[in-house]
Amino acid sequence: MEIKxxxxxxxxxxxxxxxxxxxxxxxxxxxxxxxxxxxxxxxGYGVMATPAVVVAEKVVHKGSVPxxxxxxxxxx
Amino acid sequence: xxxxxxxxxxxxxxxxHLGLLAALVLRGVIYRQLAPLSERLxxxxxxxxxxxxxxxxxxxxxxxxxxxxxxxxxxxAMGVVRSWFAPERTxxxxxxxxxGVGNVLAAALGVVTPFCSCSxxxxxxxxxxxxxPLGVTFSFLISAPMxxxxxxxxxxxLVGWQVAAVYFGFGLAVAIVSGWVxxxxxxxxWLQDWVRDIHSGAALPEAFESDRLSLIDRYRLGFAALREIxxxxxxxxxxxxxxxxxxxxxxxxxxMARIMGAEAWWSVPAAVAIGIPMYTNAAGVIPIxxxxxxxxxxxxxxxAFMMSVIALSLPEMIILKQVLSLRLIAVFVAVVxxxxxxxxxxxxxxx
Numbered sequence: 001m002e003i004k005x006x007x008x009x010x011x012x013x014x015x016x017x018x019x020x021x022x023x024x025x026x027x028x029x030x031x032x033x034x035x036x037x038x039x040x041x042x043x044g045y046g047v048m049a050t051p052a053v054v055v056a057e058k059v060v061h062k063g064s065v066p067x068x069x070x071x072x073x074x075x076x
Numbered sequence: 077x078x079x080x081x082x083x084x085x086x087x088x089x090x091x092x093h094l095g096l097l098a099a100l101v102l103r104g105v106i107y108r109q110l111a112p113l114s115e116r117l118x119x120x121x122x123x124x125x126x127x128x129x130x131x132x133x134x135x136x137x138x139x140x141x142x143x144x145x146x147x148x149x150x151x152x153a154m155g156v157v158r159s160w161f162a163p164e165r166t167x168x169x170x171x172x173x174x175x176g177v178g179n180v181l182a183a184a185l186g187v188v189t190p191f192c193s194c195s196x197x198x199x200x201x202x203x204x205x206x207x208x209p210l211g212v213t214f215s216f217l218i219s220a221p222m223x224x225x226x227x228x229x230x231x232x233x234l235v236g237w238q239v240a241a242v243y244f245g246f247g248l249a250v251a252i253v254s255g256w257v258x259x260x261x262x263x264x265x266w267l268q269d270w271v272r273d274i275h276s277g278a279a280l281p282e283a284f285e286s287d288r289l290s291l292i293d294r295y296r297l298g299f300a301a302l303r304e305i306x307x308x309x310x311x312x313x314x315x316x317x318x319x320x321x322x323x324x325x326x327x328x329x330x331x332m333a334r335i336m337g338a339e340a341w342w343s344v345p346a347a348v349a350i351g352i353p354m355y356t357n358a359a360g361v362i363p364i365x366x367x368x369x370x371x372x373x374x375x376x377x378x379x380a381f382m383m384s385v386i387a388l389s390l391p392e393m394i395i396l397k398q399v400l401s402l403r404l405i406a407v408f409v410a411v412v413x414x415x416x417x418x419x420x421x422x423x424x425x426x427x
Binding site: 010039043047048 | 163192202213300395398
């Protein structure tokens, strides 16, 4: 599955992408993480705070580094 | 969607309330003991309490825990309050608002809406594309970084509540007036082309995710804010209070009064000119502000310095360059800078 992390390369955006990769590896899920750093695309998703997470083209989280529990619900 | 954050075995609600209350009481008790404790600690050291070194160390040992205790309390409280103010709610409150009222509301919302300079651009676009007037958007963008709880707590704890109140009032005033002026200038054409083409197709949501949180979820958000903000600023506070302690102990009284006193008319513009390109957060600049005031620098000059450091910074302008043309950024800096200058002069004349 593909998970997109929206954000212009701030520290929290990187932490988000790393955490998703880590949790996915632990859960044994195969995930492709795509970092979306281009501002036009980011605002195209209608988010007003980064980092934001997009699963199946739906914004599921925005404005902070998600928790492990949240990430697990996206992977399910 | 942060309502998924429930952990596997949640503690009962009453335990949360009780735990918080206990933490508050404990904090209050420690706070009252700080002055005698720091004196006793300083007395343990093999130095003369009344020497320059003794003064500097006593100052440091008292101020660091005091500021940290105040900061944790306020950052937690603001984290809880902010859980009601998602950017989406701010947008809904501001959309279609007329200038004037809109500027005042935007500046006030800037204080309570969670804001990080890395999100400035999506926030800006989110507001403008939803029909929030440009000037109103600017009021928000100016007040959000400038009037924040870290700045106010540090001012309150280190300099006194009067200066904190003055900073709060005039910070809002600069944001309101600057935004209003930018709105009057009708500079919508000076946005980057691609920003003008974005129209918000999405209807504004009727209900907000942030309304569905339980009180316990909000506590959790408060603790998350605590971890994040205190984790980010503690090093600045140590460095700032350290610098402040050195100035306090070693710099002669009249040096600062001569350079930054009220008599030197050029001191306010000089302070603003130095402050604009400087980038540090409120946590780093305020201990220095305290020491400057202590050594006889004029309040207006110091306020102007502090506001220009916090409100206008080179990294923020580089971020805003993605959505604003250079001309618009120049107008933004000029208008806000003039507002800060006015505040500085006003204070030096009044007090």
